[in-house]
Amino acid sequence: MKLSSKGKSLNNTLLTLALILLVVLPGCNNKSFEDSERNIGQWPEPTSESNPWARWWWMGSAVDKANLNYLMHEYKQAGIGGLEIAPIYGAKGFESKFLDYLSPQWISMLHHSIAVADSLDMQIDLTQGTGWPFGGEMVTPDMAAKKMRIQQYSYSEEKGLDRPILIEEKNIKGKAHYLHTLMAFQEGKTPENLTNRIGEDGSLSWDGKGDWGLVAVFEIQTGQKVKRAAPGGQGFTLDHFSNAAVKQYLDHFDSAFNKDFPGIRAFYNDSFEVYGSNFTGEFFNYFQAKRGYDIRNHLDKLVSENTDEEVSRLKSDYRETISDMLLENFTMQWSDWAGSHQKLTKNQAHGSPGNLLDLYAAVDIPEGETFGSSYFPIPGIRRDSSDIRNVDPDPIMLKFASSAAHLTGNKLASTETFTWLGEHFKSAFSQAKPELEQAFLAGINHMFYHGITYSPQEVAFPGWLFYASLNLNTHNSLWPHIKGFNAYVQRTQSVLQSGMPDNELLVYWPVYDVWADPEGLGKTLTVHGIDEWLHPTPFYKASKSLMEIGYGVDFVSDALLNTLKVEGNTLVGAGGKHKISVIIVPKTAFMPEATLQRLLNLAEAGAHVVFQEKPADVPGFKDYASRKNTLDNLWASIQFKSKSNRSEADFGEGKIIVSNELPGALVSLGLKREKLTDLGLKFIRRSLGEDKYYYLVNHTSKKVSEMVSFATEGKAAILMDPEQGTVGLAKIQSGKEETKVAISLSPGQSIIVHVLKELPKEELLSWKYEVSSPAIIEMDNAWQLTFKNGGPIIPSDQLLEKLMPWTALSGDGYEDFSGQALYESSFELESLKENAKYMLDLGKVLESARVWVNGKEVGYAFSIPFRLDISNFVKEGENKLEIEVANLMANHVRYLDRNEILWRNYHEINFVNIDYKPFDASGWAIMPSGLVGPVKLEVHDY
Template identity: 55%
Template sequence: MLSKSKYLIFLIPIFLILAFQSQEKKNPPSSEWPEITQTAKPWTRWWWMGNAVDEKNLSNLLETYHDAGLGGVEIAPIYGAKGYEDRYIDFLSEDWLSMLDFTVNKAQSLGMGVDMTQGTGWPYGGPQVSIEHAATRMIIQDYEKVDGEALSTPIIFQKKRENQFDAELVSVMAYDKDLNAKDITAFVKEDGMLDWNETGDWQIKAIFLDKTGQLVKRAAPGGVGFTLDHFSKSAVGAYNSYFENAFAGKDYGIRSFYNDSFEVYGADFTASFFDEFEKLRGYDLKEFLPYLESEENTEQVRKVKSDYRETINDLLLTNFTKNWTNWAHKQSKLTKNQAHGSPGNLLDLYAAVDIPECETFGSSYFPIPGLRRDSADIRNVDPDPIMLKFASSAAHLTGKNLVSTETFTWLGEHFKSSFSQMKPEVEQAFLAGVNHIFYHGVTYSPEDVPYPGWLFYASLNLTQQNSLWPHFNSFNDFITRSQSILQAGKADNELLVYWPVYDVWAKPKGKMEMITVHAVDEWLHPTQFYKQSKMLMESGYSLDFISDDMISKSKVKEGQIQTSAQNSAKVLIIPETGFMPIETLRDILKLAEEGAKVIFQSKPKSIPGHHSDQKSKESTFNQLWASIAFKGGKAKVGKGQIYLSDDLSKTLEQLEIYREKLVDSGLDFIRRKVADGTFYFLVNHSAEAISQTISLNTKAGTVMAMDPLTGKRGTVSSESNADGTIVNLFLKSGESIFLKTFDEKATLDIPAWPDYSKASSTTDISKNWELTFTHGQPKLPAPQRMETIKPWTDNNSPEADDFSGQANYTSEFELKKTEGKQYLLTIYKVYESAKIWINGKEAGNIWSIPYQLDITEELQNGKNTIKIEVANLMANSIRYLDRNGIEWRNYHEINFVNIDYKPFDASNWKTMPSGLGGKVQISEFD
């Protein structure tokens, strides 16, 4: 891999050439799909179980992944399968590094990329992490000293378990009845007895530096050890140096290092914490420990806890995230990080890395008719796509193009998730700004391991053994086409919404505030930030979230708020805010002075944190606010304007910032701006078909439709007006489409987009089918003849009921084909993916609702043949294995669990419908 400096040597002349070319001649409008790059294709997490990998299987599997349409892999070493211990390779050993080298070289030969987790399992840690550098927590032991009596109890750390480490006494503090503090550490003798007897009753708190004892979760061979102290610069530095030394100066050609979501349980302290706190916050936290421990909803408790949490954030951001990224850059590598779950400002943590990564976890509800969502097969979580926008906002505002996501984690129970369920989930991620999909995931499984191969304990298992794998390429093509557009140009969002993180940090409950995906009902949903953001998005506005630090780094150019050279927005919105730093209010006023438009929902109530000169600072804040001379809720500040309004939509209209009215039809959307126009990604996740005229805020000379499912393109009739562009749109429930609006009139060498809204005639071909099983488990059932097409699980055949794999439905039919007409094949039910051949020609795939495919080009007038290869789920064959006591799961660590984290057992499952059901029809359209 070339170093970044070498890349720059090549890129600078290219940029100069392109700049001169653009001055001489503007590139003509493009009707093509954007270039299919390595990152446009979906990538996958690749679990190396026990690191039991070898060159032959690595080579074969990478070729298999490449042929299926994957663009890259993310190596994640974990625990191994029992019985294969002789194949295990210790992490970072010479043999392991040799396998890494082989993997990268093989992947590069296929045009694929490789990322790797900087450790095994998660979170970061391993045998190289000394007890000194291990995850740390603060333990406070309480004592009561009565006036005139010596403390009879020695101040010695009280272990809660026999093998617990001896904690280090950091300090001993005494507090009187008014909570005035004294440091009495010097009066503690070697035996723990306190030689101090000052007059009065005292509450005594002994502060210990303890180790959490947490070991790396799901560790691979050679990776077992303590979890890292992420708040310690020296610990993180030592951790990075270990890898640098292990690599011995060799560049293994990986693209980036990856860090999973923050799951460092109980870690809330580090050795230098009190010193760091005093430098950052200006006072000694030890004097205020009673407030840190209290959960009373008082001003002082909220302020002290806010300062504590902000300091934790600062240490995580500086000592881990930025420190790690800077180190990776020196190795000519990128960083990819999941900030969620951490006790920090998600926006700043995401922004500090090269590729922010969010996560889809569980199953979302979509009212798409026919979309299967069995409550017994999903986790008791309610994913919120707004959570994904923290990562995309950080990328957009800091000029980073890629926003990745760990996708489909526990989408459903093992072996029961289909492409049709995956499609709306991934579309929801796209709508939130994600454009670099990582599947969760694929397990390395050697060819000599019998069906179903090695599997990770958590779904979704997309392996070469999966019965859907032969059809995986079509799903990947959908992702690839979509991402080729979503990675083009830049985000086109007009609003910035301030996230008041200090309101989250000021909550009186608990000590740490872990900002997790699973606790959104506590830290996100009740807030005006969430409610106003959701309202604006549902009204048709495009927005990003912005942090205090991002505001401080923004500038104004021609009335637009520039957060980076690549990103700008029209207005900054400050939702109802409890706590805002003085510096942030100053920065907002500065932006207004430079010409920015700002809307406050209300006056921020106070400043965060404890200050020795509290009244003076609050006075300064109030004076700054008072300097905004509102008249009728509006103030001119320098070149800009500041509004005070609880009706954000009305104020935005006054500012002539208009919503996309297309959402009134039930559509969801996201926009990308490119050199010659604007891309709209439109999705119908509503329960009804949408057939109506919609308006686009973008003024267009020409409009083109692009179908990510098939790759087909066509011009769309459009009409310009004062507000933008009007187009007629027909999308069935479950469909999505890209529209490209060209800034100028363009002549495109593509046909008009077909109108599928009303069929002129329909031919039913549901009769007389033959079914032949071609490949699968546990064995191939006998062929079936069907008077009317139906699932193969509806034919009283136990062998067919147990079968997972592929089978062909074949038939013949007569059809009068008319030139100039369009013909759409519709299948009422597909369980779960269908590949279609008409007259021996492959026409395409059907795997998502609505189950339809344009077969105009393949049809002929008169007699036609049709073959439909159907791939079903693995569920039925796994049920067969469990019912017959055939052992297939036997792993170290967690082994294999169901969606409720209980031992997995499919023996009592009902037969999952498999094959085709309902009617098969061909509709003719004018």
């Protein structure tokens, strides 16, 4: 079963939706969490889903079996677990190889890709269209996205109409349109519907008495077509609000595949970018069924420039109705349809004019997005001024997707990762890692690279590229090192996909406060607009402050409150497995009386609910005075007692607290925060029965090395390094309701702490800690530098008297080279200390290193602080050290542009820079590349 009503129409409220969700959740086999094995001292078993995935652009769908075979084997070797096929525009000069989307030849290539994926234990997702958003040549004008064109007229008994009622939109050619509704308004009179009294010439056949104001609503196509469409995928954007249009769109796929769908895992829908779409033909009838009144009788207020209370309430109802239409007519119908074909759905709800939590909750894999780069105070991390976007990525935005996954029992919450992380060819793993860690900390556990472009072997460097991507493809000079980064991702995700989420707080999201904005009409909740609709809100400020002081937080909507049960004083979601301690209601201007009633019911059953303030009012227009009275009466039924900084009431089996000082209220309820955040550490926690996984990250500028307190009782703890994969038994101090664990994390490092309720039966090696003053062995011998793979030419090898980046060398090719080069040297160990930890510190690496000691591969150092434990590889006497360094593509691309060598030659948008201007690297400065060092060996003997 799927998380929806499976094709049945819902009743008039989202609360009914929530009850339906609650009924179907326990039986959702593909959505429920399974209890993880404890994996004592071991990493969870790797799966295709614990490996990173990638969006896979098919440029022009110019794919062939030989290259599909080659590339997919390369991806598998690099540690990619799955691919999301997204056909887009093609490269010029290859038109003869283009395959039309959904043609028999295209479908044959899709089947072949899936067969190869199956043979490699990989999986495939498929976007259900080309480019974005959904649309294409199958979308007829009546199925296409619509908007309202509102025009106002005056009518007098003496003079008649001031002008013909004809659409006055410019550039109307080619856009289907018609007069949908005409309403007449006069003070003190009942509005009149004159829609059927208009002639084809715009004349009005009516004998109204006195002076009237008329409001005409024209339905018109937005005219938007699919962005970045692939051959065979061009056409109008779909009307996502129309049940009939969406059904017709989905029927086209049934026909194209003859109902014989290939073995893909999931259908995918990108972020909602249907610009200007705010209407559909059935809107007014749908509105009346949902909201209980005819908004046509209030069009004069809805379109007025006033910002009074009634206007705000009408606009709130309009926005809620649009949200309902998107949820029911598109998202649920789509998810229902996919489920009927035994497929999952993966959806990006952000950007839509809807309730993000409910939209995410209606699919199998909610997906967020990281766009741009964040500031991290990690010493040495590069962030160029040209890389900074208008709004930094915000992990709280990602929590809308992960919260929906947690509350509905979905195992996976995904993210489109690294969209415009930086300017093309200038982004390194060291910049990507903390950005990804920020997503992991927000509850994401299924990352997708944005992305990899299918590029045939015969296409020269830099291969086919997509204009908004990190472009980590097989032509990238970092590609030979991506296996190391992917291993880090896989280990981390294997933990974050284990057990159950363990966030103790649910913060109520008052979406009606967003919808009550008196400005404008539509309200799209975009990643780029969070400074307007998210950051200023009490909800955001409360959530952020609670996370910063060490509480685990998920978000809950009005509808999702109805999926919760109460056991004792604990709230339970996700089919009985996700346990929550307290619901937080931040300062809220508008709350439905049914929502307050639900909160009181939960408290009566045993839940604890903390309000910052009494909810001020009810949303919406109809009967709002009487509904406000109901809200007030419900609140008055709570018998509060005053405390020093709060009001508190025993309510049934639970408690209700009102306090603007939320941390104090939580302490009064006995909640323990994670004090580790006082050290600047960030965390996310998973439960495995009575055990806990903590994913811990140091994004500060200082090393943390001390006994760190964890708010869980344990008799042992295991440290797990996701970069190198090492595991060991930690030093701990057990205490009542907390465990202190010895932690040493440099800026930029992460660690997983597995806190065990009971002592492990297995015999485990102890974790090797670093000491404060290790012995230092300087690597000051000469270095042999050998260039391996890359271009535009392979420079001459060099013997370096002292370590330096290769771009500092004089001669042909050094500055222009992008690829991999090997630095070789040696060091002496007079004696080998059995229990010592030998840490190789590479210093500054530009940009990634792969290390061998005595001919054995140690691993990859791809991110700050560029350190590797080589304890198991060193020996007494002379030790050979080999360090392969991979740099960025920037210098090679600069060479191409300076020499006017054509490489960007695509249809549609072609190739642009981070500011969407024509790309040109000819003026770039050389990016320093190679091993800067200093390289040294630390001997931690204890």
